[in-house]
Amino acid sequence: DADVTQTPRNRITKTGKRIMLECSQTKGHDRMYWYRQDPGLGLRLIYYSFDVKDINKGEISDGYSVSRQAQAKFSLSLESAIPNQTALYFCATGQNQATQYFGPGTRLTVL
Amino acid sequence: AQRVTQPEKLLSVFKGAPVELKCNYSYSGSPELFWYVQYSRQRLQLLLRHISRESIKGFTADLNKGETSFHLKKPFAQEEDSAMYYCALSVPYGGATNKLIFGTGTLLAVQP
Numbered sequence: 001d002a003d004v005t006q007t008p009r010n011r012i013t014k015t016g017k018r019i020m021l022e023c024s025q026t027k028g029h030d031r032m033y034w035y036r037q038d039p040g041l042g043l044r045l046i047y048y049s050f051d052v053k054d055i056n057k058g059e060i061s062d063g064y065s066v067s068r069q070a071q072a073k074f075s076l077s078l079e080s081a082i083p084n085q086t087a088l089y090f091c092a093t094g095q096n097q098a099t100q101y102f103g104p105g106t107r108l109t110v111l
Numbered sequence: 112a113q114r115v116t117q118p119e120k121l122l123s124v125f126k127g128a129p130v131e132l133k134c135n136y137s138y139s140g141s142p143e144l145f146w147y148v149q150y151s152r153q154r155l156q157l158l159l160r161h162i163s164r165e166s167i168k169g170f171t172a173d174l175n176k177g178e179t180s181f182h183l184k185k186p187f188a189q190e191e192d193s194a195m196y197y198c199a200l201s202v203p204y205g206g207a208t209n210k211l212i213f214g215t216g217t218l219l220a221v222q223p
Binding site for chain 2: 043044059103
Protein backbone atom coordinates (compact mmCIF):
# COMPACT_ATOMS: atom_id res chain seq x y z
CA ASP A 1 0.00 0.00 0.00
CA ALA A 2 1.96 3.04 -1.25
CA ASP A 3 -0.90 5.52 -0.81
CA VAL A 4 0.99 7.33 1.94
CA THR A 5 4.71 7.79 1.47
CA GLN A 6 7.35 9.35 3.64
CA THR A 7 10.83 10.56 2.82
CA PRO A 8 13.44 9.98 4.01
CA ARG A 9 12.90 6.61 5.64
CA ASN A 10 15.96 7.00 7.83
CA ARG A 11 17.95 10.06 8.79
CA ILE A 12 20.84 10.69 11.12
CA THR A 13 21.63 14.29 11.91
CA LYS A 14 23.44 16.43 14.44
CA THR A 15 22.15 18.66 17.18
CA GLY A 16 21.21 22.10 15.88
CA LYS A 17 20.59 21.06 12.30
CA ARG A 18 17.36 21.82 10.48
CA ILE A 19 15.54 18.75 9.25
CA MET A 20 12.49 18.34 7.05
CA LEU A 21 10.45 15.18 6.84
CA GLU A 22 8.07 14.89 3.93
CA CYS A 23 4.78 13.10 3.52
CA SER A 24 2.76 12.59 0.35
CA GLN A 25 -0.56 10.87 -0.15
CA THR A 26 -2.54 9.76 -3.16
CA LYS A 27 -5.73 8.92 -1.27
CA GLY A 28 -7.30 12.31 -1.82
CA HIS A 29 -7.87 12.81 1.90
CA ASP A 30 -8.24 16.26 3.38
CA ARG A 31 -6.88 15.42 6.82
CA MET A 32 -3.21 14.79 7.45
CA TYR A 33 -1.36 14.15 10.70
CA TRP A 34 2.15 13.86 12.08
CA TYR A 35 2.86 11.58 15.04
CA ARG A 36 5.99 10.51 16.81
CA GLN A 37 6.45 7.09 18.32
CA ASP A 38 8.74 6.53 21.27
CA PRO A 39 9.37 3.25 23.07
CA GLY A 40 6.99 2.90 25.98
CA LEU A 41 5.02 6.00 25.02
CA GLY A 42 3.01 4.89 22.01
CA LEU A 43 2.09 7.45 19.34
CA ARG A 44 1.69 11.12 20.16
CA LEU A 45 0.18 13.77 17.90
CA ILE A 46 2.50 16.59 16.81
CA TYR A 47 0.42 18.53 14.26
CA TYR A 48 -2.62 17.99 12.12
CA SER A 49 -4.19 19.71 9.15
CA PHE A 50 -7.69 19.66 7.69
CA ASP A 51 -6.77 21.34 4.45
CA VAL A 52 -4.12 23.59 2.96
CA LYS A 53 -5.25 26.59 4.97
CA ASP A 54 -5.82 24.79 8.24
CA ILE A 55 -2.92 23.82 10.52
CA ASN A 56 -3.35 22.84 14.15
CA LYS A 57 -1.00 21.99 16.98
CA GLY A 58 -1.17 18.61 18.56
CA GLU A 59 -0.13 17.61 22.04
CA ILE A 60 3.64 17.87 21.52
CA SER A 61 4.19 20.59 18.91
CA ASP A 62 7.05 22.43 20.66
CA GLY A 63 10.21 22.29 18.60
CA TYR A 64 8.34 21.36 15.42
CA SER A 65 6.68 23.21 12.57
CA VAL A 66 4.68 22.01 9.58
CA SER A 67 3.74 23.10 6.10
CA ARG A 68 0.77 21.91 4.04
CA GLN A 69 1.99 22.68 0.56
CA ALA A 70 -0.93 20.99 -1.16
CA GLN A 71 -3.72 18.63 -0.30
CA ALA A 72 -1.37 15.76 -0.96
CA LYS A 73 1.70 17.04 0.86
CA PHE A 74 2.36 17.71 4.53
CA SER A 75 5.91 18.27 5.73
CA LEU A 76 7.29 18.34 9.26
CA SER A 77 10.31 20.45 10.16
CA LEU A 78 12.64 20.44 13.11
CA GLU A 79 14.14 23.91 13.07
CA SER A 80 17.00 23.02 15.39
CA ALA A 81 17.11 19.32 16.11
CA ILE A 82 17.90 18.08 19.60
CA PRO A 83 18.66 14.54 20.79
CA ASN A 84 15.32 14.02 22.51
CA GLN A 85 13.67 14.37 19.12
CA THR A 86 15.17 11.04 18.20
CA ALA A 87 12.10 8.93 17.40
CA LEU A 88 10.06 7.20 14.74
CA TYR A 89 7.84 9.70 12.93
CA PHE A 90 4.61 8.71 11.23
CA CYS A 91 2.46 10.63 8.83
CA ALA A 92 -1.19 9.67 8.51
CA THR A 93 -4.18 10.71 6.42
CA GLY A 94 -7.90 10.34 6.84
CA GLN A 95 -11.33 11.53 5.78
CA ASN A 96 -12.63 11.19 9.30
CA GLN A 97 -11.10 10.61 12.69
CA ALA A 98 -12.01 6.97 12.76
CA THR A 99 -9.83 5.50 10.06
CA GLN A 100 -6.35 6.84 9.57
CA TYR A 101 -3.94 5.54 6.95
CA PHE A 102 -0.35 5.59 8.04
CA GLY A 103 2.87 6.01 6.14
CA PRO A 104 5.81 3.64 6.63
CA GLY A 105 7.54 5.93 9.11
CA THR A 106 10.79 7.90 9.23
CA ARG A 107 13.40 6.88 11.75
CA LEU A 108 15.21 10.02 12.89
CA THR A 109 18.35 9.98 15.02
CA VAL A 110 19.72 13.23 16.41
CA LEU A 111 23.28 12.95 17.69
CA ALA B 112 -7.88 12.60 32.20
CA GLN B 113 -8.18 10.93 28.82
CA ARG B 114 -5.98 7.91 28.71
CA VAL B 115 -5.56 4.52 27.11
CA THR B 116 -3.75 1.85 29.05
CA GLN B 117 -2.33 -1.35 27.66
CA PRO B 118 -0.81 -3.06 30.68
CA GLU B 119 1.17 -5.71 28.82
CA LYS B 120 4.21 -4.77 26.78
CA LEU B 121 4.62 -8.32 25.57
CA LEU B 122 2.22 -11.22 25.30
CA SER B 123 3.63 -14.56 24.23
CA VAL B 124 1.33 -17.46 23.37
CA PHE B 125 1.54 -20.73 21.48
CA LYS B 126 -0.13 -21.27 18.14
CA GLY B 127 -3.72 -22.34 18.64
CA ALA B 128 -4.00 -20.81 22.09
CA PRO B 129 -6.55 -18.09 22.87
CA VAL B 130 -5.38 -14.51 22.87
CA GLU B 131 -6.60 -11.54 24.87
CA LEU B 132 -4.88 -8.19 24.53
CA LYS B 133 -6.00 -5.87 27.27
CA CYS B 134 -7.02 -2.26 26.81
CA ASN B 135 -8.53 0.03 29.41
CA TYR B 136 -9.53 3.61 28.84
CA SER B 137 -10.27 6.69 30.89
CA TYR B 138 -12.79 9.05 29.36
CA SER B 139 -15.85 10.80 30.72
CA GLY B 140 -17.77 10.91 27.46
CA SER B 141 -19.08 8.26 25.14
CA PRO B 142 -15.98 6.44 23.91
CA GLU B 143 -15.10 5.57 20.34
CA LEU B 144 -12.38 2.93 20.37
CA PHE B 145 -10.16 1.25 17.83
CA TRP B 146 -7.48 -1.38 17.51
CA TYR B 147 -4.57 -0.72 15.18
CA VAL B 148 -1.96 -3.33 14.24
CA GLN B 149 1.61 -2.98 13.04
CA TYR B 150 3.20 -6.08 11.50
CA SER B 151 6.96 -6.30 11.30
CA ARG B 152 8.38 -3.77 8.84
CA GLN B 153 4.91 -2.64 7.87
CA ARG B 154 2.94 0.45 8.57
CA LEU B 155 0.29 0.88 11.21
CA GLN B 156 -3.17 -0.13 9.97
CA LEU B 157 -6.66 -0.20 11.36
CA LEU B 158 -7.73 -3.62 12.60
CA LEU B 159 -11.20 -2.88 13.90
CA ARG B 160 -13.41 -0.26 15.52
CA HIS B 161 -15.96 -0.92 18.18
CA ILE B 162 -18.92 0.74 16.48
CA SER B 163 -18.71 -1.61 13.52
CA ARG B 164 -18.86 -4.67 15.76
CA GLU B 165 -17.09 -6.70 13.13
CA SER B 166 -14.56 -9.50 13.25
CA ILE B 167 -11.34 -9.00 11.34
CA LYS B 168 -8.87 -11.84 10.88
CA GLY B 169 -10.71 -13.67 13.63
CA PHE B 170 -10.25 -10.86 16.14
CA THR B 171 -13.12 -9.30 18.05
CA ALA B 172 -13.31 -6.61 20.67
CA ASP B 173 -16.24 -5.72 22.89
CA LEU B 174 -16.65 -2.40 24.58
CA ASN B 175 -17.39 -2.82 28.28
CA LYS B 176 -18.34 0.57 29.63
CA GLY B 177 -18.71 -0.72 33.18
CA GLU B 178 -15.12 -1.90 33.24
CA THR B 179 -13.94 0.81 30.79
CA SER B 180 -12.30 -1.88 28.72
CA PHE B 181 -11.96 -2.78 25.07
CA HIS B 182 -9.99 -6.01 25.10
CA LEU B 183 -9.00 -7.64 21.82
CA LYS B 184 -9.63 -11.36 21.58
CA LYS B 185 -9.02 -14.25 19.26
CA PRO B 186 -9.90 -17.85 20.10
CA PHE B 187 -6.99 -19.49 18.26
CA ALA B 188 -3.79 -17.57 17.65
CA GLN B 189 -1.86 -17.97 14.40
CA GLU B 190 1.82 -17.25 13.83
CA GLU B 191 0.92 -14.53 11.36
CA ASP B 192 -0.85 -12.68 14.17
CA SER B 193 2.51 -11.77 15.64
CA ALA B 194 2.64 -7.98 15.59
CA MET B 195 2.40 -4.84 17.67
CA TYR B 196 -1.16 -3.98 18.65
CA TYR B 197 -2.30 -0.51 19.66
CA CYS B 198 -5.57 0.42 21.27
CA ALA B 199 -6.77 3.95 20.49
CA LEU B 200 -9.48 6.26 21.79
CA SER B 201 -11.03 9.03 19.72
CA VAL B 202 -11.74 12.20 21.73
CA PRO B 203 -12.82 15.74 20.81
CA TYR B 204 -9.88 18.06 20.21
CA GLY B 205 -9.59 21.70 19.28
CA GLY B 206 -13.32 22.19 19.15
CA ALA B 207 -13.63 21.10 15.56
CA THR B 208 -12.32 17.60 15.34
CA ASN B 209 -11.31 14.51 17.20
CA LYS B 210 -7.91 13.09 17.84
CA LEU B 211 -6.70 9.60 18.53
CA ILE B 212 -5.07 8.81 21.85
CA PHE B 213 -2.96 5.69 21.53
CA GLY B 214 -1.96 3.21 24.17
CA THR B 215 1.67 2.21 24.45
CA GLY B 216 1.11 -0.99 22.52
CA THR B 217 1.38 -4.70 23.18
CA LEU B 218 3.71 -6.92 21.24
CA LEU B 219 2.02 -10.23 20.50
CA ALA B 220 4.40 -13.09 19.83
CA VAL B 221 2.82 -16.34 18.66
CA GLN B 222 5.16 -19.28 19.07
CA PRO B 223 4.93 -22.32 16.78
